[in-house]
Amino acid sequence: MAGAREIRTKIKSVNNTKKVTKALEMVSASKIRKAQDQMARTRPYTQMMKQVAGHIAKANPEYTHPFMVERDEVKNVGFVIVSTDRGLCGGLNTNLFKKVLAPMREYEMEKGAKVSIVTIGQKANQFFQRLGGNIVAHKSHLGETPQLADVIGVVKTMLDAYREGQMDRVYLVYNDFVNTMTQTPQVEQLLPLPPDHDEQVHRGWDYIYEPDANVVLDDVLVRYIEVLVYQATVENLASEHAARMIAMKAASDNANELIDDLTLAYNKARQAAITQELSEIVGGAAAV
Amino acid sequence: MATLTCNIVSAQEELYSGVAKMVVASGEMGELGIMPRHTPLITRLKPGQVRVVQEDDEEEFLYISGGLMEVQPHVVTILADTAIRAGDLDEAAALAAKEEAERTLADKEVGMDYAKAQAELAEAVAQLAALERLRKAVKRSR
Numbered sequence: 001m002a003g004a005r006e007i008r009t010k011i012k013s014v015n016n017t018k019k020v021t022k023a024l025e026m027v028s029a030s031k032i033r034k035a036q037d038q039m040a041r042t043r044p045y046t047q048m049m050k051q052v053a054g055h056i057a058k059a060n061p062e063y064t065h066p067f068m069v070e071r072d073e074v075k076n077v078g079f080v081i082v083s084t085d086r087g088l089c090g091g092l093n094t095n096l097f098k099k100v101l102a103p104m105r106e107y108e109m110e111k112g113a114k115v116s117i118v119t120i121g122q123k124a125n126q127f128f129q130r131l132g133g134n135i136v137a138h139k140s141h142l143g144e145t146p147q148l149a150d151v152i153g154v155v156k157t158m159l160d161a162y163r164e165g166q167m168d169r170v171y172l173v174y175n176d177f178v179n180t181m182t183q184t185p186q187v188e189q190l191l192p193l194p195p196d197h198d199e200q201v202h203r204g205w206d207y208i209y210e211p212d213a214n215v216v217l218d219d220v221l222v223r224y225i226e227v228l229v230y231q232a233t234v235e236n237l238a239s240e241h242a243a244r245m246i247a248m249k250a251a252s253d254n255a256n257e258l259i260d261d262l263t264l265a266y267n268k269a270r271q272a273a274i275t276q277e278l279s280e281i282v283g284g285a286a287a288v
Numbered sequence: 289m290a291t292l293t294c295n296i297v298s299a300q301e302e303l304y305s306g307v308a309k310m311v312v313a314s315g316e317m318g319e320l321g322i323m324p325r326h327t328p329l330i331t332r333l334k335p336g337q338v339r340v341v342q343e344d345d346e347e348e349f350l351y352i353s354g355g356l357m358e359v360q361p362h363v364v365t366i367l368a369d370t371a372i373r374a375g376d377l378d379e380a381a382a383l384a385a386k387e388e389a390e391r392t393l394a395d396k397e398v399g400m401d402y403a404k405a406q407a408e409l410a411e412a413v414a415q416l417a418a419l420e421r422l423r424k425a426v427k428r429s430r
Contacts, residue, residue, distance in 0.1 A: 038300070041302065042299055044295070044297045044302055045299045045367060048295075048358070048365055049367060052330065052367075090416070091412070091416045094409055094412045094416070095413070097405070098409045098413065101402065101405055101406060101409065104402075105406075108402070118385075118389075125389075127405075131402075131405045131408075132401055136386065136389055137382070137386050137389050138385060138388040138389040140388075147300070147370065148298075148299045148370045149370060152378055152381045152382075153378075153380075153385035154382075156378050156379070156382035157386055160382065206328070207328045207329055207330040207358075208328065208329040209329075209330055209331070210317045210329070210330070210331035211316060211332070216331070216356070220356060223299075223367070226299075227299045250423065257426065
């Protein structure tokens with residue numbers, strides 16, 4: 001019965017693993033909804049911000065904000081990379097890093113630009129740190145409900161670097177939550193702000209500004225960029241839970257298959273032992 | 289009687305949305321009472337109270353920690369900040385983010401090893417693909 005007992009311990013251990021993966025799957029399934037709600041809640045704010053920023057920019061063509069001017073020479077490029085804090089979420093982070101590595105390499109190797117990195121989330125930090133990337137700011141452990149206040153620090157570091165010319169262009173890298181099955185890695189230009197293609201020019205009226213247009217525009221743009229980064233973190237969080245749910249579901253399924261196979265092997269071993277014992281008894285009886 | 293639509297949103301949630309007769313907020317340059325058909329206006333808001341006088345003369349009070357108010361003749365939009373914003377506070381947060389990066393970066397040679405990065409990622413992706421194939425193969429054989 002030695003074989004059978006070993007198999008039984010193995011079944012038990014696979015069963016324990018299955019319990020863990022099943023639990024992780026269910027936890028993520030419930031968290032997806034929360035993250036999606038959070039995604040939806042930021043939308044009105046973002047839209048309003050965009051609208052207001054667009055209007056001010058169009059109503060004051062004589063004043064162009066540095067955040068909106070494309071620089072002639074791109075010598076320094078920044079990447080804001082949003083990743084997860086924890087693993088066990090399939091190829092989510094791997095695919096994201098793979099996607100961002102191509103433009104990074106292109107800037108550094110072919111265009112001779114310097115690349116600096118801002119990381120949000122443990123995984124990006126670990127990865128780029130290990131590879132010797134120039135990480136200028138980092139924030140992690142945002143938890144299940146990231147706050148806008150959490151990203152202010154990294155965004156400010158990045159904006160200061162941009163103002164001082166230490167970055168000429170900034171990309172935002174995150175996983176876009178399409179639906180539970182699909183998350184696509186995104187590399188979007190954050191700064192300078194891509195021009196709005198809405199050609200509707202509001203002439204004829206303008207706001208009264210308090211204190212004045214430049215100050216207000218600066219405020220609006222800083223907040224707009226903050227909220228874009230914030231939205232990326234929320235989007236990434238939803239992607240993380242979705243990816244983890246799928247990965248853990250696959251793991252649970254695998255565990256089930258393994259248990260089926262092992263159970264079959266166990267029954268066979270048990271049967272073989274019984275048969276052997278019987279034949280020994282019969283053989284013994286015949287000998288007497 | 290004329291009314292206006294009032295929306296108060298923060299980056300994390302919608303705080304108020306409804307029809308109002310008047311909206312009172314503390315702008316950076318003084319208290320502002322906005323009635324319908326106000327001239328378009330944009331102002332920064334100080335941390336403080338926002339009072340919305342609703343159609344039935346009920347008053348709604350909200351506290352916001354600063355933000356921006358956009359006024360159109362029939363729409364008032366308040367983009368509220370979710371945290372108290374002050375230059376030195378933001379600066380502290382920025383410093384913390386930098387320190388965090390430096391702490392993890394302490395003893396590292398500069399210069400990113402792209403070849404290594406690509407090799408690692410390729411390996412990880414290959415592993416994932418192999419797992420996927422294996423799963424499918426196992427399923428088919430059943």
